[in-house]
Amino acid sequence: MSKIRITKEFHFEMAHALLNYDGLCSSIHGHSYLLSVTLLGEPTKDTKHPKNGMVIDFTLLKSIIKDNIIDKIDHALLLNQEIEEKENLRADKLFDKVVYTNFQPTCENLLLDFAFVLKDKFPENLKLFSLKLRETATSYAEWYADDND
Numbered sequence: 001m002s003k004i005r006i007t008k009e010f011h012f013e014m015a016h017a018l019l020n021y022d023g024l025c026s027s028i029h030g031h032s033y034l035l036s037v038t039l040l041g042e043p044t045k046d047t048k049h050p051k052n053g054m055v056i057d058f059t060l061l062k063s064i065i066k067d068n069i070i071d072k073i074d075h076a077l078l079l080n081q082e083i084e085e086k087e088n089l090r091a092d093k094l095f096d097k098v099v100y101t102n103f104q105p106t107c108e109n110l111l112l113d114f115a116f117v118l119k120d121k122f123p124e125n126l127k128l129f130s131l132k133l134r135e136t137a138t139s140y141a142e143w144y145a146d147d148n149d
Contacts, residue, residue, distance in 0.1 A: 005129055006055045007038040010065055012074040016105040019080045028077065034134040035114070037065055041126040056126060064121050069114055078105040107135045111143040 015030035041055040051057055081100040103109045111133050118128055127145060134140040 002042065003040055004043055004055050005038050005040050006058075006061075007036050008058055008061050008065070010035045010037070010062075010070055012070050014073050014076055014078060016078040017083070018104055018106065019083050031135050034140075035065070035069070036130075036132040036134075037061065037118075037128070038130040038132075039122060039126045040129040056123065064118070068117050068121055073099060078110075080104050107133050107139070107141040111141050115143050115145075115148070 012033050012035070013030060014033055015028055016025075017028045018025045020026070039056060039061065043053050043055050044051050046052055076097040076099045078099045078101055081102055083100075101109075101113070103113065111131050114131055114133075115128065118131075122128060129145055131143040132140055133142075
C-alpha cells in the first residue's frame with residue numbers, strides 16, 4: 001500500500017518566561033506560534049466509506065489538536081512550576097490563563113510535551129510522523145517519531 005503524509009497547521013499565541021535563562025527570554029514575553037502536525041498513514045480505500053481517499057479527515061485532526069493542545073495554551077502564560085516555588089510567585093493571581101509546567105517552556109520542550117500528549121490520540125492505523133513548532137518567523141524546532149523510537 002502507498003503511505004501518505006498529511007499535515008495541518010495551527011496558529012496560537014502564547015507567552016512564557018525561561019527560569020534562570022541568561023538572556024532576554026528570562027522576562028515574560030510572547031510569540032505567535034505555528035504548529036505543524038504531520039501524520040503518516042494510508043488513504044481509506046473503501047468506496048462506500050464517507051472518508052474514502054482520506055488518511056484522516058482534517059476536521060478530526062483539527063479537533064484532536066485543538067482539544068489536547070491549542071485550547072490549553074492559546075493566549076496563556078506558560079511558566080516552569082519552579083518559578084512559583086523559587087520566587088514565591090503566583091502568576092495565576094495576576095493573569096487569567098497561567099499554565100505551570102514541570103519543564104522549562106522552551107520550543108523544544110513544548111514539542112516533547114506535545115508528542116507525549118498526542119501519542120495515543122489518533123486512530124491506530126495512523127502514526128504521528130512529526131511536529132514542527134515555529135516560535136518566530138526564523139526560528140523553529142522539529143520532532144520526528146523515527147528519531148524517538
